[in-house]
Every structure is written in structure tokens, then in C-alpha cells.
Amino acid sequence: MATRQQVQLNVNGEVYDLEVPPKRLLLDVLRDDLGLTGARRGCEDGFCGACTVLLDGKAVHSCSVLAVRAAGHQVLTIEGLAQNGKLHPIQEAFIQHGAIQCGYCTPGMILAARALLDVNPHPMEQDVRWGLTGNLCRCTGYVKIVEAVLAAASGQ
Amino acid sequence: MEDFEYLKPTTTAEAVNMLAQHSGEARAIAGGQSLIPMLRARLVGPAYLIGLEAIPDLARIQAVDGSLRIGAMATHLEVATSALVRQRASILAEAEGLVGSPAVRNLGTLGGNLCHNEVGADPPPPLLALGATAVIAGPGGDRKLPLEQFFTGFLETALAEDEILAYVDIPAQPPGLASAYVKYRLRAVDRSIVGVAVALAIEGGVCREAKVALGGVGPVPFRSRGAEAVLSGNHPDERTIEQAAGAAMAEARPMSDAHASADYRRKMVAVFTRRALKHALGMG
Ligand SMILES: Cc1cc2nc3c(=O)[nH]c(=O)nc-3n(C[C@H](O)[C@H](O)[C@H](O)COP(=O)(O)OP(=O)(O)OC[C@H]3O[C@@H](n4cnc5c(N)ncnc54)[C@H](O)[C@@H]3O)c2cc1C
Ligand code: FES
Numbered sequence: 001m002a003t004r005q006q007v008q009l010n011v012n013g014e015v016y017d018l019e020v021p022p023k024r025l026l027l028d029v030l031r032d033d034l035g036l037t038g039a040r041r042g043c044e045d046g047f048c049g050a051c052t053v054l055l056d057g058k059a060v061h062s063c064s065v066l067a068v069r070a071a072g073h074q075v076l077t078i079e080g081l082a083q084n085g086k087l088h089p090i091q092e093a094f095i096q097h098g099a100i101q102c103g104y105c106t107p108g109m110i111l112a113a114r115a116l117l118d119v120n121p122h123p124m125e126q127d128v129r130w131g132l133t134g135n136l137c138r139c140t141g142y143v144k145i146v147e148a149v150l151a152a153a154s155g156q
Numbered sequence: 157m158e159d160f161e162y163l164k165p166t167t168t169a170e171a172v173n174m175l176a177q178h179s180g181e182a183r184a185i186a187g188g189q190s191l192i193p194m195l196r197a198r199l200v201g202p203a204y205l206i207g208l209e210a211i212p213d214l215a216r217i218q219a220v221d222g223s224l225r226i227g228a229m230a231t232h233l234e235v236a237t238s239a240l241v242r243q244r245a246s247i248l249a250e251a252e253g254l255v256g257s258p259a260v261r262n263l264g265t266l267g268g269n270l271c272h273n274e275v276g277a278d279p280p281p282p283l284l285a286l287g288a289t290a291v292i293a294g295p296g297g298d299r300k301l302p303l304e305q306f307f308t309g310f311l312e313t314a315l316a317e318d319e320i321l322a323y324v325d326i327p328a329q330p331p332g333l334a335s336a337y338v339k340y341r342l343r344a345v346d347r348s349i350v351g352v353a354v355a356l357a358i359e360g361g362v363c364r365e366a367k368v369a370l371g372g373v374g375p376v377p378f379r380s381r382g383a384e385a386v387l388s389g390n391h392p393d394e395r396t397i398e399q400a401a402g403a404a405m406a407e408a409r410p411m412s413d414a415h416a417s418a419d420y421r422r423k424m425v426a427v428f429t430r431r432a433l434k435h436a437l438g439m440g
């Protein structure tokens with residue numbers, strides 16, 4: 001039985017040719033093979049959202065995606081969000097609004113927010129809360145997080 | 157997680173062949189949202205995973221001979237936002253929009269949800285209330301099965317090891333259909349404690365035909381024939397609605413789990429059946 005499979009992954013615009021066991025999770029490839037530790041391991045069950053990355057622009061749980069399934073698709077992690085050394089407006093807003101405490105949930109929150117704003121650039125508070133339902137913050141900073149996303153959306 | 161080989165067929169026939177060839181050792185994978193956690197927990201350990209994502213025909217949502225055909229690989233997001241589904245099966249679109257979180261809806265599929273047959277899943281009640289049929293592909297060709305017979309037991313379905321669910325067909329609905337889906341859960345990402353779908357054909361103020369389907373309150377989703385009998389042929393007023401809600405409650409066979417006790421679930425069946433009926437009929 002084949003124990004390894006060739007996969008070509010496009011992560012943050014860079015192409016990686018890898019050989020992985022088919023059972024390898026996208027989360028493990030990102031963290032352990034590529035050293036992109038922004039995607040966090042939380043529940044490993046699809047509930048916490050700490051491992052959120054964008055797959056072709058849509059939020060997914062990298063703990064629940066096989067690397068072989070991500071082959072041929074565009075993966076965006078938090079490391080790929082800043083452009084030319086300049087933070088993304090959502091990242092800036094999180095800092096400005098104190099939406100980060102321990103920071104464990106932050107990459108997932110910001111990527112989920114980015115996916116939300118791509119589809120709905122001018123959300124109401126309710127839309128933001130709904131868009132972030134899959135992302136838990138154990139420091140319970142939701143109010144600041146929602147404020148930050150709304151601020152980023154309104155260009156503040 | 158056990159090791160496995162990942163195969164990626166490009167047609168349904170090829171997928172079925174692979175399942176037959178490795179019978180007992182192979183399993184289909186759709187969005188992986190339920191299966192990957194199960195593999196990780198070693199609840200299942202197939203030697204072959206048959207990825208269905210490269211079969212374009214299975215992802216299509218289309219009108220076929222007057223009915224609506226949804227491919228098993230259509231994601232929850234695609235079903236929830238499809239103009240065709242919203243127009244012809246609005247309660248299914250609503251239910252799909254309530255599945256889990258955005259990330260689960262982005263990869264999880266309607267077919268995967270039905271094949272997993274988990275207690276409290278959202279799509280089954282609306283599909284049962286709309287009279288849907290499962291189209292199943294196997295080595296001998298396609299067979300059709302009323303969706304009600306597809307769910308055979310706790311986490312079990314009528315699929316044989318070498319079969320896959322290909323489509324779900326939803327027949328054209330009568331004009332003036334009054335329908336609703338209501339979901340009761342405590343956190344946004346949870347499956348339903350109780351999910352109730354109703355579809356009522358109303359003519360001249362009388363309910364000509366009624367379908368009432370429940371999820372979360374038995375080992376499989378089911379239609380409440382008792383509630384349907386109370387409503388059919390009657391004027392759906394407060395009293396009738398109350399009787400129908402009681403009949404639905406009497407048919408529920410809920411289990412206790414971390415989310416709710418069986419007794420509580422049973423009581424909530426009456427509450428949410430009443431709400432679904434009133435909502436469908438525009439009575440609040
Ligand atoms: C955090 C979280 C919250 C959730 N909340 C909800 C909720 O609120 N409501 C709800 O309804 N669901 C919920 N779910 C379940 C969700 O709907 C899953 O997407 C769905 O149950 C599985 O779909 P999938 O495409 O990911 O299937 P997979 O995980 O790939 O497969 C599931 C099972 O079905 C089989 N299978 C898949 N497709 C086929 C096919 N075409 N033919 C034959 N067999 C097939 C697989 O072999 C496997 O046994 C939740 C899941 C998670 C992780
Ligand atoms: S680690 Fe993936 S959702 Fe929690």
C-alpha cells in the first residue's frame with residue numbers, strides 16, 4: 001500500500017512540493033512541515049476554530065482537512081495576510097481595539113473575519129457575530145473582537 | 157489515525173467500482189467534517205478512502221423533470237445559498253444555513269450529512285417534509301429510495317458497502333405550500349435538540365395534506381403520522397395545532413445526552429411543533 005503521496009500545495013502564494021502520508025492533516029503540514037504555526041491546534045474536532053485557514057478564500061478547519069484534499073487549492077494562513085511588511089487592516093484593528101488577549105484564537109478569528117468581509121464588506125454587528133460562530137475565544141474577548149471587525153469594515 | 161490510501165475517482169461509476177473492489181475495506185469521504193474526527197478517534201479505520209470531490213456530476217444542483225435534484229457533494233453553503241433551492245425548497249435552504257459554523261458549511265456536504273445520519277442533523281426534517289427521494293448508485297446501476305427508508309438506525313443507513321448516495325430529488329410542491337423549519341439548540345454550532353419541519357398544502361383555509369418531520373428526538377429522523385392525521389382535512393386553528401403538537405410529542409422517542417434529557421426533549425417537541433406550524437401559517 002502506498003504510504004506516501006505527492007502533493008503540491010499553494011500556501012500564501014508559494015508552491016510547495018511535498019510527499020506526505022495520505023492521512024496527514026493540513027494542520028500538521030502547515031505547522032510541522034512548513035513551520036507556519038499561526039494555525040493553532042485546539043479541539044481537533046471542528047468546534048473551536050483555532051486551526052482556521054482559508055481554502056480558496058473560504059474559512060475551513062485545517063484540523064479536519066487532509067493535506068491531499070488541499071492539493072491544487074490556494075491556502076492562506078495568517079502568515080500570508082500582511083502585504084509588504086504592512087499588516088492587514090483587520091490585524092491593525094485587532095491591535096487598536098485590544099481584541100487580542102492571549103492570542104491563541106487570534107489567527108483563526110482574523111481569517112474568519114477576512115472571509116466574512118470578502119463576502120459581506122459592510123456587515124451589521126449581528127452578521128459579524130454569526131460569521132464568527134465557529135471561533136471560540138477562551139479569554140472571552142468577544143466584544144472587542146466584534147468591535148475590531150466592524151471597525152476594519154468601516155475603514156477606521 | 158490508521159494509514160490509508162486515498163483514491164480520487166472522476167466518475168460515479170469509477171467510485172462504485174473502487175468501493176466494490178475493496179469491499180469492507182473502503183469508505184467514501186465527502187467533506188470529511190464528520191469522518192476525519194471519526195478516523196482520528198479510531199472509530200473507523202478503512203484501508204482506502206474514496207474521495208468524491210473530483211466527480212463534478214455529484215456537486216450539481218439542477219431542475220430535472222419538474223423536480224429539484226441536489227448532488228450529494230453539494231456543500232451546506234451551496235445548498236443554503238442556491239437560488240433554485242431557495243425558490244423550490246426554501247425550508248431546506250434555511251436548515252442548511254443553520255448547520256454548524258461557516259467552516260463546517262464550507263466543506264461539509266448534504267450527502268455526507270445524510271449518510272452520517274447523526275441525531276439532530278438539520279437537513280433531514282425539511283427533506284422528509286418535502287417528500288424527498290434518495291438516488292443511490294451501486295454496481296447494478298441507480299436505485300431510488302424514499303428518504304424515509306434511507307435512515308435505518310442510529311448512525312445507520314440503507315446504503316450497502318459498495319453503494320454511494322448520488323443525489324437527493326425533491327418533487328415539485330403544491331402551490332400555496334405553507335412550510336417552516338425551526339431548530340432548537342443552545343449554542344450556534346450545535347446539532348438540534350429538536351428540529352421540526354412542516355409542509356402544509358392549504359386550500360381554501362383547509363389543510364389538504366400535511367407533512368410534519370422531526371429530528372433530534374429519536375434514533376432516526378421521522379415523520380409524525382399522528383400530527384399529520386390531526387392536521388389533514390382540517391382547518392388549522394389554535395386547537396388543531398395544539399392537538400398536532402401533542403400527537404408529535406407522543407411519537408417522539410428521544411435519548412438523553414449532554415445537551416438535553418429525553419424528558420426535556422419530548423416536551424420541546426410539542427413546543428417547537430407548535431411554533432413551526434404557527435410560523436408556517438403566518439400565525440406568529
Ligand atoms: C463542529 C461541527 C458542528 C456541526 N453542526 C451540525 C449542525 O448543527 N447540524 C447538522 O446537521 N450537522 C452538523 N454537523 C455535521 C455536518 O453536517 C457534517 O458536514 C456532515 O455530517 C458530514 O458531511 P461531510 O461531507 O463532511 O461528510 P464526511 O465526513 O466526509 O462523511 C460522513 C459519512 O458519510 C459517508 N459518505 C459521505 N458522502 C457519501 C456519499 N455520497 N455516499 C456514501 N457515503 C458517503 C462517509 O463515508 C462517512 O461515513 C457538524 C459538524 C461539525 C464538525
Ligand atoms: S482545532 Fe480545528 S476546530 Fe479546533
Ligand code: FES
Binds near residue numbers: 101104
Ligand atoms: S485571546 Fe485568548 S483565546 Fe482568544
